[in-house]
Amino acid sequence: MIRIILNEWKGWLRTGQFRWLIIFLVLILAAVSYFGVQDVAKRQARIDGSKQEVRDQWENMGASNPHGAAHFGSYAFKPLTALSALDEGVNLTAGRVLRLEGHVQNEIVHSSQSQSVFISYFGPLKASILLQIVIPILIIFLTFYGIKGEHEQGRVRLLMVQGISYFRLIFGKVISVWVFAVLVLLITLIIQLLTFNESISGDLLLRTGLIVLAYGSFYLIIGSITGLFSLKWSGRSSALTTMLAIWVVWLIFLPKITSWFVQEQYPLPSRQEFTDAMREDRSKGIDGHNPSDEREKALKDSVLKVYGVTSVDSLPINYDGLVMQADEEYGNKVWDKHFGALFGVMQKQKTSMQYAGFLNPFGSLQSLSMGISGTDQWSHLHFQQEAEAYRRVFIKALNDEHAFGGSRTGDWGWKAEQEFFNQIEDFHYKTPLYSKVSSFYWPDWISLGLWLILSLFMLAFFSRNANPISQ
Amino acid sequence: MIQLSKVNKRYKTNSALENLSLEVKAGQIYALLGANGAGKTTTINLLLGFLEPTGGDVKLDGLSPYFNRRKISERVAYIPENVSLYPFLSGLENLEYFCDLAGIDQSKASLVEILSKCGLPSEFHGQKVSEYSKGMRQKVGIAIAYAKKAKVLLLDEPASGLDPAASNELTGILKQLAGEGATILMASHDLFRVRETADRIGILKHGSLVEELNAFEVSANNLEDMYLQYMKN
Structure with a gap:
């Protein structure tokens, strides 16, 4: 498996367009992360300044x-x-x-x-946009073309005669892209942590680890499903089209439909x-009970009674x-x-x-x-x-x-x-x-976990039972 | 070593092989001649275990390939018409990678030696495969098979597109491997090359073996006449 991953990486690094694409992506993410942290620091400084200003006004307003x-x-x-x-x-x-x-x-x-x-x-360019939208698209393309390349150039037969299973080949391709995506994610997070001015707490480290877990799981889901379609269609373009269509549905249509439905429901x-x-309840009393004039009268009576006075x-x-x-x-x-x-x-x-x-x-x-x-x-x-x-x-x-x-x-x-x-x-x-x-x-963790298990199971099941040559 | 007995293979309504029986012994080179669609590649796919026969018995080193694909892969090497290597790797790196996948532990020096033995000049060992000719890629393919020390070699149109010198070299290498005990089955429609390389020749037509002969018993011209006659009928 490691050999397949290293070979895949070697291929990207030695192929001009991939190499530049990867370098460009890593640089963009590094820059976005660095400037993102700087921006947060500046905005936090402005908040701190404003807080101080408000406090100064408060402490200097006099009697x-x-x-x-x-x-x-x-x-x-x-x-x-x-x-x-x-x-x-x-x-x-x-x-x-x-x-x-x-x-x-x-x-x-x-x-x-x-x-x-x-x-x-999309709002301002944040690392999350690149990590949530651009990286998955890259995973789809790299996984698809990695598998398509083996089929188109007739290498699958040669590789399988060497004794590797179709599952190992496909899974190796999926994992090599996934490792790359996770590395990009780690680089982004490390830059964020290193350039973050404040001390790194245990909570921040836990949150960072969970970010890696969430994004890493999602990337593996995307890669596995792309691998699944690529093997089902033996690397034909319909696999890529289907996966991109699913991605668009996930990214644009389902969130819109879901939020519309949820707003209709609740x-x-x-x-x-x-x-x-609020205004109505405040003046007329909550649900029409105990309006403000009655409340005031009751308060007045009780205070006068406590102090033993009449006005x-x-x-x-x-x-x-x-x-x-x-x-x-x-x-x-x-x-x-x-x-x-x-x-x-x-x-x-x-x-x-x-x-x-x-x-x-x-x-x-x-x-x-x-x-x-x-x-x-x-x-x-x-x-x-x-x-x-x-x-x-x-x-x-x-x-x-x-x-x-x-x-x-x-x-x-x-x-x-x-x-x-x-x-x-x-x-x-x-x-x-x-x-x-x-x-x-x-609910989010369970959903992501179920998707991960299901996509990996499907990939394993279909690649173990597929005959790449007969397709 | 290779035994096919009354093998049938059907794809839905089409019959690719009908009652094909043949045997190739260790140290023998057997050539399957036939036009496109005659069933040569189907025979090789059956022997590689990629296809299950519809009927009959396929045996390679005593094992049924379809049900023992993993064990078969340890004993068999396959050289396709176009050896598709990784273009971004050198010939030596490709050999190293394929050996790794097969679980073969060879030193770099021995891999270099194998490449040279298979006819790839040493100045090309480190060059990217994308710069290789078809003949050079074919030699790396043979080197992969050689490094694997495979008992059985299956070749699908190995000389197609090779220049005469490369083709001749290929014949030499195959004979050498057979001399070392390998069982070789090659599918081809290059009558001259088959006559030069094989010990036995089988002519396939519409999935059936219509003729089987010893290569030394027939001249190239006679083989051509015989082949054309079968194709015409």
Whole structure:
């Protein structure tokens, strides 16, 4: 087997067009990886700069009214992971910056894509595009022409008389192309790791290993199926045409059809419907129960009772702060209800897309690539939830200061000292360890594993039972 | 060493071989003469184990090739009309590669010696096969067979497209191998070359052996007359 692999490689390296194609591809990937990491580093530096700027403004705003500070707000920045240089995932369209303020839960904004003049179908040139689209096409062509060459030039008979089985010959061809593809992948990842500025953690190494496993499995699936068709059609062009057609279906048609079907099955409300429903529940009460005026009356009664006074003006605290916090907490409930429902639908959509991987292994690869890189929808939602959790603590601290910091009801001109604001810590998001989120990706791994087993089994079965000479 | 007894081979409705019986002993060169489609290549494919006979018995060194392809491959060498080598490798590298696949452990020096013995001048050993003539490729093919120390050599139109000198050289090499004990079956329609090379000659027509004779018993002219007569009828 090793001899077949080495001979195949020798053939590529000694054949001018292949040699240049391989050199060109490796150089392009190396360049894309290097510049991808540099780009991530620059963007991360900009994020760090912006975070610092926001913090500086916060720490230098001077004595201010806490409620004013809540409107001034803060920002949550989603950090870029090391592997986002490999696969940007949903970051491009979903954004990485979330404005945090009182009364309202904002959406993540400032996606690279939305600001780009050069919006294209595939987005910016990332290593993942080359690894997911270009390398498989190369695998298809190299595997097909490797097998076709043996048939067309009548070498199969000569090789089999030497005692090697047709299975060994075909499998050797598939593996030689696969090893090449995996080497290209490894070169890309090694460049990424070496040029990545931050220290390499165990989690990053685990994620990198899983990237190799996912892409390596997918490449073997592609190679095995191409090998299968090539042996079924004895290297005739129909094998190549069929494989390319399957590739186009996997790459373009199935993802479109699947996402359309999933959206039909589990529709998401439009942005307008979502915000209208939130506003409705907030003013009229969740599901029409407990409207805002009734809530306010109940709060007022309970506070007056606690302090043993008859009017809010007699309270030793600032009642406005309590009202705002109560409204905030009710708003949180409303958000939890609506966002929870939205999250549920998104979860169903994502899971359905993952199960579609049993029809389309490319879908499983994409899902794993983004998931392992920490740039998929799960990661995006996790960041959003963490940022919201921080916003609640942040706003509560400001409302509590407004209520209990020393001011009285109606005293909107009252100001808290700068020291108070300095005590409030910034939002620091840490991408969860892969081991904590690995359960999300089992459907993708199972689908890829089943495809791999099935394609290898089919290749072994048909090549062992095929008579290449009689075809 | 080679035994075919009442062998039939049918492809769907077409009959490629009908009741073919022949025997080739060790050290003998047997030539199968016949027009295109007479069944020469089918006979070779049956002996290589690539095809299963529809009827009759095919034996090579006492084994049925179709059911013992692996064992047969250890004993047989095959030289096609066009020896398709890897064009990006040299003659020596090709020989080395094919020997490796066959599990033959030969030193580089002995491979060089084999190539020279099979008539490939040493200055061409390291040159890429893409620059070889057909005759030179044929010699590498013979070297592959030689290195394998195969008991049986099956050749399909080995002299086709070779110039007279290369063809003559091929005859010499085959006779030498037969002299060393190899059993050789060659399919051809080159009457002159067959007459020069083989010990026994069989004429195939529509899958049946219509004549079998000793090469030394017939002149080239007589063989041609006989062959043309069979083809006409």
